[in-house]
Amino acid sequence: MAEREGATALLQDLIRCDTSNPPGDEAAAIARLAAACRGIGLETEIVGACRERPNLVAKFSADPARRSGRPLLLSCHVDVVPADPARWTHPPFSGHNDGTYLWGRGTIDMKGFAVMALTALGKLVAEKLPITRDVIFVAVSDEEAGTRLGSKWLVEERPDLLGSDPEYVLNEVGGFTVHQGGHRFYPVQVAEKGVAWLRLTLPGTPGHSSLPSSDSAVTRLARAIDAISAAKLPWHPGKEAMDFLLGFARPQGRLAEKIVPLLAHPFLGPRLLPLAIRDPARRNPIEAILRNTATPTCLRGGNSINMLPGSVSVDIDGRLAPGQSAADLIEELHAVLRPVLGNVGELTVLQESEAVSFSTDTPLYREIERTMKSVDPEGHVVPSLIPGFTDSHNYAKLGACCYGFYPLQLPPDLDFAALFHGDDERIPIEGFHWGIETLTEMLVRFLRAG
């Protein structure tokens, strides 16, 4: 009981540290977690590119005589996306506890996991569990703005603190209950789409805007954005996406199991999906893992109301299906834009990283499956591909096998997806405590010597 109360109180403390990114300001939250690490007997190291944006690393070392595997990282980010208090039922940085939910920005994404991992680790340390590999707790800054000062910095500048070549990472986006068709599923993230952040620049002829032009750089850009938003880019149903969809289909009967494989067909798939799932809110996340996507976000144009600009641009948040590159996406966008613009202008790559995917044929994945079976015998563990990215795409560069496993038992009436970066983010307290016990049990089974 005291352990549950301690976990809830620590999460409240963390929520009350406003780590909205931008600007970040993660130092107080990192200091609070460092104190909690020291409280369970771990030595801590706080490092980073600058003092205001620190990262925390704490290690529970295996006895060298027992050590048989490379380290396991338990990783979380402490920064959160901003929140507008006017849109929330309870203030987003209050940590309000209504007896059922703990409210606040970061409860789900992902301070809850920081507390969960640390509580589990505290138990292993207190029980002096004879572990077979080092366990490294990592809390980073700056994930929400692209990871530059957080996991990217750690991987590039201080990989030694991450055990140099960690074998496994447990991180966010997985392990929570999905209720569908009368079944309970637990997706475990094993793949993330890649990123291709692009800029489309269109030239124009400067001139006086008292003379209207239907073909100025601005109007051409508007047509380009419209075309990109309406486009259905080519279908790329990779193994990761299909394993995910099949995992959901199998328990839902023979019809679902027969229809889902047809989604892999390049002609049938894109036509079948809107018929199989009519609700766009449910269909979009599935469609997003079956194609590259391109979403226009930032516009740059003229700076004088009475002048036609000589150049305009739009930034495009491109996401890559596994196996795809920025060059592939650019080719797809050229095909969309050519009929609209003729001369397409310039598409440049601002940032690119490929999709990452990790094997499910590992002792850790099997232990996750076994543990979930024991805590929910009727639940189904499903390997998942997410359309976004997490710190795992950096850890993958160290050769680590990364899973999103942040176990949370969720009630059927909670729209969990809407809580990520949404208003009224909150965590069910019972489900959070269930997650702590589940993660602890899984770690004990996985890490215990022989």
Ligand SMILES: [Zn+2]
């Ligand atoms: Zn996150």
